[in-house]
Amino acid sequence: DIQMTQSPSTLSASVGDRVTITCRASQSISSWLAWYQQKPGKAPKLLIYKASDLESGVPSRFSGSGSGTEFTLTISSLQPDDFATYYCQRYNSYPYTFGQGTKLEIK
């Protein structure tokens, strides 16, 4: 199965910062990648799909890029509501796999 590796595992940042999270696939997945945000006790929320398409209703400060094996999620200017855990997920074929998550903490 194709493995997904996220980095970093934890990221400390301040409101207003620009942050980038990376997700690497063990083999090419074209652009079949999604990003989710999850807050404690809540279901994940879809942010980005097909590597760079913004889900409806998601603020434009979130963006995604990449293809093949390397992908990034960028938050252009962190807002207080953005402190959460972020996951990438490949969906080129079953079984789908998620990255291990990146916890974004307040510095």
Next chain:
Amino acid sequence: EVQLVESGGGSVQPGGSLRLSCAASGLTLSNYPMSWVRQAPGKGLEWVSALSVIDGRTYYADSVKGRFTISRDSPKNTLYLQMNSLRADDTAVYYCARDLGRADYWGRGTLVTVSS
């Protein structure tokens, strides 16, 4: 408004069985692929199973293959996950989600605890 509501979780002994349900409103389940995703306490997300809409084909993670069965009751607009031979490492919150590859609608989840 789309709503997915999971139920059926609870505490069960190792080796036991549970059937989870995911009732949908605002969405006709038979028109879309659906998945179950789980999250062990304090851990990340793990995709568990999917049900295709085109041919009814089912897919499973290796960790649950042969023990879990996904199915759908179209008249009831409900998705199920039958879980047999449960193990301690199946302890998790189980979410159902609409599976367009990416999962855009999620339920709130139901907690399954496997412990003696």
